[in-house]
Amino acid sequence: MDADRSRHLLEQVNQALNLGTPLRIQGGNSKAMLGRPVAGEIVDLREHRGILSYHPSELVLTARAGTPLREIEAALEQAGQMLTCEPPHLGPHATLGGMVAAGLSGPRRPWAGAVRDLVLGTRLISGHGKQLRLGGEVMKNVAGYDVSRLMAGSFGCLGLLTEISLKVLPKPRQCLSLRLPMPAQQALAALAQWGQQALPISAACHADDALHLRLEGGPGSVRSAHERLGGEVIDNHFWQQLREQRLAFFDDPAPLWRLSLPVATGLLELPGQQLLDWAGAQRWLKSTAPAALIRERVAKVGGHATAYSPGDHSSAPLAPVLLRYHQALKAQLDPQGLFNPGRLYADL
Incomplete structure (x- = not known):
C-alpha cells in the first residue's frame, strides 16, 4: 500500500507535467489562510502517512509527509522527547509536511531554533518528475548548505515533500x-x-x-x-x-498580522492591539489598518509583516536580488512552475 501510494504521487506529478497542469499541494489545510490562493489539481498527502523509523537513543525521527503532527508528538512524548521548535498546529489535522512547508515555530524558537534547524533530510518529487533524496538521517556537520532545509518555509513551491527526517531532543x-x-x-x-x-x-x-x-x-x-x-x-x-492562537487576544474579530522584527525593536506605533512573543522579535497585531500602512511601518525598522486573515493575499515585495535567487532556485527544482504556483509570490 505504501509503495502504491508513493508510485501514485509520482504518476500524478508526471501526468501534470505532460499536461501542463499546475498542482495544489495540501495536507491538513490548517495553514490555508497563509499565502496567495493557488489554482490547480489537488495533491492530497493525508493518506501518505506513518512514522518510518524512530529510535529515541539516536534522537532522529523519520516519517511520511502526511503523518499527523499529533501522532509524531505522541510518539515523542512516550520517549520523553520533543520537537524543540514547538510547531503550531492551527487545526486538528496538521501534518508533518505542512509543518515543514509552512516553517512556523512556536514560543521556544529564539532559544531552541526554527523548523529548518530540525530538518536533517527529505525525500521529494521534483518538478522534473524525479524522486530526490536530500540530506540524510544522522546529525553531523557537512560543508556547504543543506538543500533539504530550503524546503522549510517554501510552502510547497519547490517540490512535493514525501518523507522528512528530523532531529529531536529530550524534554x-x-x-x-x-x-x-x-x-x-x-x-x-x-x-x-x-x-x-x-x-x-x-x-x-x-x-x-x-x-x-x-x-x-x-x-x-x-x-x-x-x-x-x-x-x-x-x-x-x-x-x-x-x-x-487560543488566548483571548486572538478572539478580536479584526484582521490578524504576524510581525517579524529585529531583536530589541521598541514598541511600534500601529493602530490596533499588539501581543509580544519571542521576547519581542515576533509580534501579533489585531488591526483594521490598511495593509500598505502596516507593511511600511514594519519595514522601516527592518522587519516584515504577514497577513494571517483571509482577504489579504498580497506579499511584501522582495528586493530584486532576492527575487532573482528565488526565481533561479525555482527554475532548478520546478522549471515548469508546477507546484503551488504563486503561493508565496506572484512571480514564483
Whole structure:
C-alpha cells in the first residue's frame, strides 16, 4: 500500500507535467489562510502517512509527509522527547509536511531554533518528475548548505515533500511558567537585560499587561531563576494556548498580522492591539489598518509583516536580488512552475 501510494504521487506529478497542469499541494489545510490562493489539481498527502523509523537513543525521527503532527508528538512524548521548535498546529489535522512547508515555530524558537534547524533530510518529487533524496538521517556537520532545509518555509513551491527526517531532543527536566505584571515597554527593557544573563528562559510573551516567562532546565537552575525574578506561577498550558492562537487576544474579530522584527525593536506605533512573543522579535497585531500602512511601518525598522486573515493575499515585495535567487532556485527544482504556483509570490 505504501509503495502504491508513493508510485501514485509520482504518476500524478508526471501526468501534470505532460499536461501542463499546475498542482495544489495540501495536507491538513490548517495553514490555508497563509499565502496567495493557488489554482490547480489537488495533491492530497493525508493518506501518505506513518512514522518510518524512530529510535529515541539516536534522537532522529523519520516519517511520511502526511503523518499527523499529533501522532509524531505522541510518539515523542512516550520517549520523553520533543520537537524543540514547538510547531503550531492551527487545526486538528496538521501534518508533518505542512509543518515543514509552512516553517512556523512556536514560543521556544529564539532559544531552541526554527523548523529548518530540525530538518536533517527529505525525500521529494521534483518538478522534473524525479524522486530526490536530500540530506540524510544522522546529525553531523557537512560543508556547504543543506538543500533539504530550503524546503522549510517554501510552502510547497519547490517540490512535493514525501518523507522528512528530523532531529529531536529530550524534554527539559523542569518547566515553570511565571506571570509578572508590567507594561510592554518595561517588559522589553527587562528582556533585553535578561538576555545578556545566564537565565533558563525558553519563552517570553507580553499579553494582558503582564510579562509571561517560561523557565526550563535542571530543578536547581529553574528554582534559582524563579527566586531571582519573582512572579506568580501559572499553568504551563499558557504556551500551548499562545502557540495555537487560543488566548483571548486572538478572539478580536479584526484582521490578524504576524510581525517579524529585529531583536530589541521598541514598541511600534500601529493602530490596533499588539501581543509580544519571542521576547519581542515576533509580534501579533489585531488591526483594521490598511495593509500598505502596516507593511511600511514594519519595514522601516527592518522587519516584515504577514497577513494571517483571509482577504489579504498580497506579499511584501522582495528586493530584486532576492527575487532573482528565488526565481533561479525555482527554475532548478520546478522549471515548469508546477507546484503551488504563486503561493508565496506572484512571480514564483
